[in-house]
Amino acid sequence: MDDAAAIRSCRSGDANAFRYLVERYQKQAMAHAVAILGNRTDAEDALQEAFLDAYRALDRFDEGRSFYSWFYTILRNRCWKLVGSRNRPDRAAEDVEILAASGVNLDQTLALGEALARLQVESREILTLRHLDGLSYEELSVRLGIPIGTVMSRLFYARKQLQATLGGKR
Amino acid sequence: MTCEEWRVAAMALADGEMPPVSRAAIETHLVTCDGCRRVIEELQELASTWDGQRRPDCYVDLWPAIQDRLGRPKRHWLPMLVVLLVIFKLADLVTDTSLALWVQVVPVLMAAAAFALLRQNPFRIQTDLALKEAEL
Numbered sequence: 001m002d003d004a005a006a007i008r009s010c011r012s013g014d015a016n017a018f019r020y021l022v023e024r025y026q027k028q029a030m031a032h033a034v035a036i037l038g039n040r041t042d043a044e045d046a047l048q049e050a051f052l053d054a055y056r057a058l059d060r061f062d063e064g065r066s067f068y069s070w071f072y073t074i075l076r077n078r079c080w081k082l083v084g085s086r087n088r089p090d091r092a093a094e095d096v097e098i099l100a101a102s103g104v105n106l107d108q109t110l111a112l113g114e115a116l117a118r119l120q121v122e123s124r125e126i127l128t129l130r131h132l133d134g135l136s137y138e139e140l141s142v143r144l145g146i147p148i149g150t151v152m153s154r155l156f157y158a159r160k161q162l163q164a165t166l167g168g169k170r
Numbered sequence: 171m172t173c174e175e176w177r178v179a180a181m182a183l184a185d186g187e188m189p190p191v192s193r194a195a196i197e198t199h200l201v202t203c204d205g206c207r208r209v210i211e212e213l214q215e216l217a218s219t220w221d222g223q224r225r226p227d228c229y230v231d232l233w234p235a236i237q238d239r240l241g242r243p244k245r246h247w248l249p250m251l252v253v254l255l256v257i258f259k260l261a262d263l264v265t266d267t268s269l270a271l272w273v274q275v276v277p278v279l280m281a282a283a284a285f286a287l288l289r290q291n292p293f294r295i296q297t298d299l300a301l302k303e304a305e306l
Binding site: 016018019023030032034035043044047051052098099100109128131132136137149153160162163166 | 179230
């Protein structure tokens with residue numbers, strides 16, 4: 001089965017076909033939700049709601065698009081709703097892994113992860129999408145729903161913010 | 171253009187993207203502006219700290235919870251309650267007392283039967299899901 005077949009089955013009333021999409025994308029989406037929200041509990045809540053939103057909106061899904069790119073918009077909306085409903089400004093500083101080292105200095109990973117957790121949500125999101133997922137400016141523009149010029153400046157200021165945060169720790 | 175705009179454009183160029191000004195113009199500015207050159211060097215060095223980093227594997231199994239919510243029947247208890255109340259009210263209007271009694275008793279028996287059926291968990295709702303999540 002592929003995404004298109006699963007979506008067609010869901011549209012024809014087979015809710016179990018949605019399992020394929022959930023199981024295929026849940027880990028990736030969870031990592032993205034954690035990067036936005038900074039804690040696992042909220043990320044799981046947002047993710048579950050986002051999958052349900054996506055299932056209900058599948059009729060409106062344009063098959064010319066990538067499913068995950070479309071789903072990310074829904075997930076992002078859910079995450080931002082949670083961010084907006086928090087009593088505290090940000091819970092990102094909780095002990096949660098935003099990064100994982102693969103053959104690099106563990107101290108560097110910890111320092112970077114900690115600095116990321118202290119950034120504004122928007123900065124953390126764009127930096128991780130750029131550097132961990134390798135999205136181009138055009139892809140970032142589509143994913144975040146902002147013009148390329150805004151991607152350019154937002155990324156620049158996010159880097160400056162990260163630099164200041166890392167510098168402050170040193 | 172301000173220095174800040176040159177810096178944004180220079181970083182876009184360093185990322186391999188197409189900034190709104192030409193490469194030559196950016197390079198010329200960086201040759202003449204020490205401040206911008208230093209900022210760009212620092213940010214490029216910062217970019218190298220991402221080398222070898224990846225997103226952590228976030229184990230999660232949402233399907234049982236999602237399946238439960240997808241398969242959950244819609245709650246029709248409120249309209250059913252209204253219907254029952256209407257039936258009870260109509261029963262008051264029925265002159266034949268034996269019929270009125272049946273009209274009142276049957277819905278209660280049906281509700282009791284439905285309750286007994288639901289206790290058997292016929293929809294296989296996973297009541298241990300919260301426990302599993304807590305264990306994780």
